[in-house]
Amino acid sequence: MNDLQDHKMIELKNLTKRYGNTLAVNNLNLSVSKGEIYGFIGPNGAGKTTTIRIMGGVLAPTEGMVVIDGINMADDPESVKRRIGFIPDRPFIYEKLTGMEFMRFSADLYGVDERVFLENAQALLKKFGILNWADELIESYSHGMKQRLIISSALLHNPTVIIVDEPMVGLDPAAIKMVKNMFRELAREGMTIFMSTHTLAVAEDICDRIGVIHRGSLIATGTTGDLRRIAGIEEADLEEVFLNLTEEQEIQ
Amino acid sequence: MKEILALLRSRFWSFRNGSYSRDAKNHRLKGFLFGTVGLLFWAGIFAIFYRVLVYFQGVEGFGDVLARKLMSMVLVTLFSLLIFSSIITSLTKLYLSKDLILVHSMPVSAAKIFLARWFESTLDSSWMVVVYMLPVFLSYGIVYKAGLLFYTTVGLTILPLCLIASGISALAVVLVALVLPAGRLRSFFIFLGFALFLILLIAFRMMRPERLVNPDTFASLILYFKSLETPGSPLLPTTWIFDSIQAALQGQAGSAVFDLVLTWSFAIAMIFVITWISGATYFTGYSKAQTTAGRLFPFRGGRSRDWTYILNHLSGPVRAFAVKEIKTFFRDQTQWPQIFLIVALIVIYLYNFSVLPLDKSPIKTVYLQNIFSFLNMGLATFVLTAVAARFVYPAVSIEGEAFWIVRSSPVKIRTLLWIKFCVYYVPLLLLTEILIIVSNILLHVTPFMMVLSVTTVFFMVPGIVSMGVGFGAAYPDFQSENAAQSVTSFGGLLYMILCAGFIATVIVLEAGPVYTVFMAGFRGASLSTLQWIWLVVSFSLVLLLCILAVIVPMRWGERCLSRND
DSSP states (O other), rough: OOHHHSSEEEEEEEEEEEEEEEEEEEEEEEETTTOOEEEEEOOOOHHHHHHHHHTSSSOOOOOEEETTTTTTTTOOOOHHHEEEEEOOSSSSOOTSBBBHHHHHHHHHTTTTTTTHHHHHHHHHHHTTTTTGGSSSBBGGGHHHHHHHHHHHHHHOOOOOOEEEETTTTTOHHHHHHHHHHHHHHHHHHTOEEEEEOOOOOHHHHHHHHEEEEEEEEEEEEEEEHHHHHHOSSSSSOOOHHHHHHHHHHHHH | OOOHHHHHHHHHHHHHHHGGSSSGHHHHHHHHHHHHHHHHHHHHHHHHHHHHHHHHHHSTTTHHHHHHHHHHHHHHHHHHHHHHHHHHHIIIIIITTTHHHHHHTTTOOOOHHHHHHHHHHHHHHHHHHHHHHHHHHHHHHHHOOOHHHHEEEEEEEHHHHHHHHHHHHHHHHHHHHHSSSSHHHHHHHHHHHHHHHHHHHHHHHOHHHGGGGGGSSSOOOOHHHHHHHHHOOTTSSHHHHHHHHHHHHHHHHHHHHHHHHHHHHHHHHHHHHHHHHHHHHHHHHHHHHHHHHOSSSSOOGGGHHHHHHHHTSOHHHHHHHHHHHEEEEEHOTTTHHHHHHHHHHHHHHHHHHTTOOOGGSSSHHHHHHHHHHHHHHHHHHHHHHHHHHHHHHHGGGGGGGGGGHHHHSSSOHHHHHHHHHHHHHHHHHHHHHHHHHHHHHHTTTHHHHHHHHHHHHHHHHHHHHHHHHHHHHHHSSSOOOGGGGGGGSSHHHHHHHHHHHHHHHHHHHHHHHHHHHHHHHHHHHHHHHHHHHHHHHHHHHHHHHHHHHHEEEHHHHHHHHOOOO
């Protein structure tokens, strides 16, 4: 584990994003090691989704940089994106394709070997319980099924980093449990996972470290134990710690 | 009433806030461009009608009959346009809008929601038609020196005309929604509308209206007059409106008011009837619309034959986007009627060439054939621009909210744009070349003109397609519920204007040298050195322009779309 942790898979350096006069992300600095699950929590409008989108190459930062596996996103975005499995919070996909066609589309984009595509795609769709729907148009899928399909397609090319925005939104309890177990398993195998979430129980349950973002700034980061110490409350769950940290900021 | 106003207010606020939004940085420039083009169209309509009416007035005997016939045709066309436009708008407003779930969860009766939505739909579907009809009536007023009665009557009749058209459309939509779920409803109405439009268009064309200007073809002059003076059906609202406006034009206040009252009473009765029917049925139809997102022709899924192997030689990302683009296009059933419409228009376009009475013209046939062939080049590329505006310009916007897939994928924006270019370039080149070759064959043009048109078009098509992709990328609209509508935006308008400029420049550059070559051939003389230089310079400029039209918009579009902010 120590060897893994020495290797920084995600580095955010002085990351800043402005929308006109609004400062969405303010000089964010953090790093995530190989095989680590990093949870990103914060109130609504704190800058979580903006950060995640910049990390996924969907949005350009105003200042600062995103380095994935030692490569700066601005220098070689294609190489970086090939290493990432990006899962957005809202499952917008091509409604006129079937599930399997979408998997094929992702495979072609990320250069998945033709010989293993079908087997891997079927295995993932089966794991997420949508194999029977593989030949149906995505427009007939429910919200949760689309979310499952996006997660399947993001894992198809064996990324080294998973960047996921609100992974549990739209999923049923069985799928949530399955995704949690899968993330733990993937992290054990060396995959780095960066996830933003509102579900504090999920963050507490599976994340190795958690960062709290508020008004675009990282106000605390560490294990749940570290966060408790920072908040000055030893015997409390993450929810209380989170509320304490963000309220403190409000007062300041 | 309070609830209806509250429902409408949100729309008004959204409209008002549009100018404060982040995307509205070029608001003034856009407003200016739209305003100028709109005003030019408005003035153009006025000038044409004014000219035609002045000409009619000069035709002794039946000039007024022709003017009356023209107005009656305008009103019927206006009414049909309003009905068609209202069907599409009310369908979206009443059953398909995303905010309906929120609205129906509020403590407001279905009839009130219907009325608010119907009012919005009437406004949306009518305002443009009405604005562009005003110059028509204005030209009548000026030419016939009409008084206040005429203008007041026009103002008071247009409003019930819009209400009646919108009422009929909403009634049809509400009733059909009881039988068909809204997902299918949209395809059904679009099919129905286009089918009716096509039938009318083909029937009109097959009637050969050019014979109308040639009274010789009628058995007698009386028959000719009779065909022009046939009154409309007394059951049609357009007839009452026509009678009212005509009476006002002639200063007969009593008759004008009678027909006006008839029209208004029908419009008000219509509102009562649709409110009553919608109160009883609207929610049932809406509820049905939520349960099935069916297709008019069911998708056959895995059973359909896979043709994608023919693209296997392409690289992964190129194949991925090419397959996605083609499959998405053909599975979107709302595209089909428009393809049928284009095919029908092309058939009519070509049919027109086959019936051109070139041999009856006093000008030498060979000369005329070649002039037509040259003009045909411009016309065919204008047709191409219209088709490209509908299909190529929205190609980037059609990615919609799924555009994150492109942004997060290891593919350059440039690659995506060139894939889109290639997907549309091949069919559009084929379409334009077929148009040019077939029309030239029908015109029996000289081999020189045939080679010239085919080659010119071959070099122009990439430019027009590239401008479509490039402008679409520079002005994308990923939020729109219907990406095809993006062509009516600022970028779409700019694209159309610049394409028209591009086509006109190419035609102007070629016209002079081609005329010289043609006349030299006609007289059996050879070209002078100066004429040769002119020829080479002109054609080189055309080539340069075509190359620039491909490169510049693509690079610009790529730069804009890559900004990621």
